[in-house]
Amino acid sequence: MTKEKVIVVGGGFAGLTAARKLQKNGFNTELIEKRDVLGGKWSAWKDEDGDWIETGLHVFFGAYEEIFELMKELNIYDRVHWKDHVLTYTLNDGERFDFRTINLPSPLHLLPAVFKNHYFSLLDKLSLGKALFPMLFGSEEYYQSQDDFSYQQWHRRFGIADKMLKKMFLPMTLALKFLPPEKISAKIVLDVTGTFLRQNYASKIGFLKGSPDQHLTMPIATDILKKGGTITKGLKLSRVEINSDDSIKNLVFLDENDREIVKQADKYIFALPIHNLQKVMPKAWIEKYNYFQGLNKIESVPVVTLQLWLDKQVSGVDNILFCPDGHIPVYADLANTTEEYSSDGKSRFQFCVAPAFDLINKTDEEITQQIWSELQKVFPKTAPKANIKKSRVVKVPKSVYWPAPGSDKYRVPQKSPIGNLSLAGGYTIQKFYDSMEGAVQSGNRAAAVFIEWNL
Numbered sequence: 001m002t003k004e005k006v007i008v009v010g011g012g013f014a015g016l017t018a019a020r021k022l023q024k025n026g027f028n029t030e031l032i033e034k035r036d037v038l039g040g041k042w043s044a045w046k047d048e049d050g051d052w053i054e055t056g057l058h059v060f061f062g063a064y065e066e067i068f069e070l071m072k073e074l075n076i077y078d079r080v081h082w083k084d085h086v087l088t089y090t091l092n093d094g095e096r097f098d099f100r101t102i103n104l105p106s107p108l109h110l111l112p113a114v115f116k117n118h119y120f121s122l123l124d125k126l127s128l129g130k131a132l133f134p135m136l137f138g139s140e141e142y143y144q145s146q147d148d149f150s151y152q153q154w155h156r157r158f159g160i161a162d163k164m165l166k167k168m169f170l171p172m173t174l175a176l177k178f179l180p181p182e183k184i185s186a187k188i189v190l191d192v193t194g195t196f197l198r199q200n201y202a203s204k205i206g207f208l209k210g211s212p213d214q215h216l217t218m219p220i221a222t223d224i225l226k227k228g229g230t231i232t233k234g235l236k237l238s239r240v241e242i243n244s245d246d247s248i249k250n251l252v253f254l255d256e257n258d259r260e261i262v263k264q265a266d267k268y269i270f271a272l273p274i275h276n277l278q279k280v281m282p283k284a285w286i287e288k289y290n291y292f293q294g295l296n297k298i299e300s301v302p303v304v305t306l307q308l309w310l311d312k313q314v315s316g317v318d319n320i321l322f323c324p325d326g327h328i329p330v331y332a333d334l335a336n337t338t339e340e341y342s343s344d345g346k347s348r349f350q351f352c353v354a355p356a357f358d359l360i361n362k363t364d365e366e367i368t369q370q371i372w373s374e375l376q377k378v379f380p381k382t383a384p385k386a387n388i389k390k391s392r393v394v395k396v397p398k399s400v401y402w403p404a405p406g407s408d409k410y411r412v413p414q415k416s417p418i419g420n421l422s423l424a425g426g427y428t429i430q431k432f433y434d435s436m437e438g439a440v441q442s443g444n445r446a447a448a449v450f451i452e453w454n455l
């Protein structure tokens, strides 16, 4: 029997996962990516000095499942290095507070973390206590019903202290989706916080031992090829041609010289960022199907990342760091956290710079200087003694999908109304939104749509 051909468009973790699963299940798969590197939102490449540049700071959470199953199948799970279960907040003037979790059944694992915290007053903590019930025990329906509100509205409605909004939840929502609490849906914040509260290992954080290109993307890609699949880079999907029943007839790609290349398969998976998907959705689909009308309404968030190489050790911390002051809500000293990025004991920071709505229009030098001056305040004893050896800024004007208040209803199942198409990506429905785990879950589900049909 000839194998059915599937084209998977998009070489991020959603596309890579879908392509591998299909190839493993007897399909003839071609993965097509527009760039010359795979990995999408967590891709990495070497600069002229041989240093790895990454698109953004990435960590694994203990709550993840399917990405770990994938890594175990590929024998690369030991490349995740787990850190102490503590969330450290760094503030201006060198002030610090942390939440250290202990090994007790949930939610007892949190009690010492909350009660021992010296930064918030008893009143602040009690105000949060009232909200813990709906966060912890809220059903899916409850979380869903809060989607029309921003997290800031929800927080104030429950009378939780504003200090907790500014110092604890602001860096959290910025770290989660690069958005401040007034621009993000309450649903996603409650859902993620609920997961972290309910499982005592869920918020434990792991770092990859080195570059995602070498330690995650390449092993998946190599496995696809080993199983007989094909990977084509440097082709950008520019148009979808359809049949009279709206199914896909051909895909038209552009190569590096803008030459058109037409490809055809039995089935198709699009694993594209939402703004790229919107550019290629045929008009007829948008006119006819709610599925595509909703997708057309989802927006994307701008993201800026700064990597800084210093001539001295500044942080001394081997873990993720949060900061509610300035524009570095979440960052890490990769020289300490990431085995293969250590540099003779000198700091090598990676900062998520957010919110990036205005900052993205500044020059790389302006962004570097702004973050450098903020770092001086956060590490007032060590940073003034250090100098910048090198900096690299990566700007992505349209990155993860924007979980704006009221937008969750536009997310869709992976199975589309088009007979030979399924979709993968954070905006397709699964529990982990736009994250590595969300990408892998969506890729597995998009592939399963076709695998189940063939059974």
Ligand SMILES: Cc1cc2nc3c(=O)[nH]c(=O)nc-3n(C[C@H](O)[C@H](O)[C@H](O)COP(=O)(O)OP(=O)(O)OC[C@H]3O[C@@H](n4cnc5c(N)ncnc54)[C@H](O)[C@@H]3O)c2cc1C
Binding pocket: 009, 010, 011, 012, 013, 014, 015, 032, 033, 034, 035, 038, 039, 040, 041, 042, 055, 056, 057, 058, 059, 060, 235, 236, 237, 238, 271, 272, 273, 276, 303, 305, 352, 399, 400, 424, 425, 426, 433, 434, 435, 436, 437, 438, 439
């Ligand atoms: C700065 C940053 C930090 C993050 N931190 C974390 C974290 O700590 N933990 C976590 O779990 N998640 C994190 N995420 C989220 C995570 O990176 C994403 O959710 C995940 O990588 C998305 O994978 P994807 O395959 O769905 O999409 P993408 O990675 O966007 O992949 C889509 C692919 O499609 C390609 N493409 C686009 N248009 C076309 C076209 N027309 N033709 C062909 N190919 C095309 C793109 O080049 C890309 O390779 C972070 C994201 C960012 C931006």
